[in-house]
Amino acid sequence: MMNLKSAGKRNAFTLIELLVVIAIIAILAAILFPVFAKARSKARQAACISNMKQIGLAFMQYVQDYDETLPSFRTVPTGGDWWSSRMLTWKDNVQPYIKNGGRDYNGGVTYTTEGNGGVFQCPENDLAWASAQTWFTGDKPGDETSRYPRSYAVNKNAGVNETNKTIWPEWWPGSPSPSQNPDSGDGGIAAIDKPASTIMIAESRIAFGDISSEFLQNQLKPDTGQPWGDTGFSMVKSHGNRMINFAFFDGHVKATNAQGSVRDDLWGLFARYPGNKQPLLDNMNTIREWNPGL
Numbered sequence: 001m002m003n004l005k006s007a008g009k010r011n012a013f014t015l016i017e018l019l020v021v022i023a024i025i026a027i028l029a030a031i032l033f034p035v036f037a038k039a040r041s042k043a044r045q046a047a048c049i050s051n052m053k054q055i056g057l058a059f060m061q062y063v064q065d066y067d068e069t070l071p072s073f074r075t076v077p078t079g080g081d082w083w084s085s086r087m088l089t090w091k092d093n094v095q096p097y098i099k100n101g102g103r104d105y106n107g108g109v110t111y112t113t114e115g116n117g118g119v120f121q122c123p124e125n126d127l128a129w130a131s132a133q134t135w136f137t138g139d140k141p142g143d144e145t146s147r148y149p150r151s152y153a154v155n156k157n158a159g160v161n162e163t164n165k166t167i168w169p170e171w172w173p174g175s176p177s178p179s180q181n182p183d184s185g186d187g188g189i190a191a192i193d194k195p196a197s198t199i200m201i202a203e204s205r206i207a208f209g210d211i212s213s214e215f216l217q218n219q220l221k222p223d224t225g226q227p228w229g230d231t232g233f234s235m236v237k238s239h240g241n242r243m244i245n246f247a248f249f250d251g252h253v254k255a256t257n258a259q260g261s262v263r264d265d266l267w268g269l270f271a272r273y274p275g276n277k278q279p280l281l282d283n284m285n286t287i288r289e290w291n292p293g294l
Contacts (some may be wrong), residue, residue: 003218023039044124045239051119051251056247058097070187073154075171085110087145089209102150135253153204153211157267195249203237213267217283232288
């Protein structure tokens with residue numbers, strides 16, 4: 001009898017030990033899982049910075065080959081080519097300078113399957129795809145041409161401080177060939193007075209190949225990547241803590257505070273239009289991504 005009671009006591013003690021071990025594991029998991037998640041997010045942000053450095057270098061190589069001139073950020077060959085697979089973007093122009101550029105122009109033919117965007121797709125953005133449907137008819141974000149995934153957009157504000165219009169050329173339908181949008185620039189990169197502090201490329205959550213500071217105050221529609229919604233997430237993508245990856249005109253890439261990018265006029269707009277700065281900052285404070293306290 002004594003042995004049976006002793007055995008019973010030992011079994012009960014073993015169960016308590018097991019519960020203690022389970023509790024310890026649960027506590028450690030609660031502590032470590034957020035750490036692992038944060039480390040994973042940091043790794044993806046680093047990979048994104050690497051992508052942007054490669055894209056920035058491709059732009060510099062293009063500029064050297066084309067008499068210090070930037071490529072067109074959008075070319076629409078004919079009237080029926082708006083938002084179609086035949087429309088050309090800046091990505092098509094710089095892709096030949098990039099080793100892993102994802103899907104190419106494909107002769108202007110729409111891809112019917114999803115695909116990876118190579119260095120043009122941030123590893124944290126698994127929704128940046130395009131297939132048979134364009135961005136405004138599909139249910140996920142993609143490129144405005146409907147042809148390929150892309151997570152980055154050129155800064156259309158660049159050049160406004162110096163020339164009162166964007167530095168980037170844009171070509172619209174014309175006859176017999178496309179004609180230049182009169183509100184777009186000639187692409188001469190020398191026009192940028194402060195290349196080291198002017199954004200060239202920003203991360204984007206929407207399909208447009210261009211983006212500007214005003215998009216910081218605009219939100220997405222839920223689950224679509226389409227603009228002008230109320231999700232609490234900006235059209236300009238951050239990697240948390242209000243930090244956005246930017247590539248600058250001198251080739252360097254840096255994670256920068258969203259509000260700081262406006263205050264320091266990294267977009268290249270507010271020296272000419274100083275009255276636009278504070279209203280933009282005020283509107284940004286109404287978006288959860290830029291104001292986590294909401």
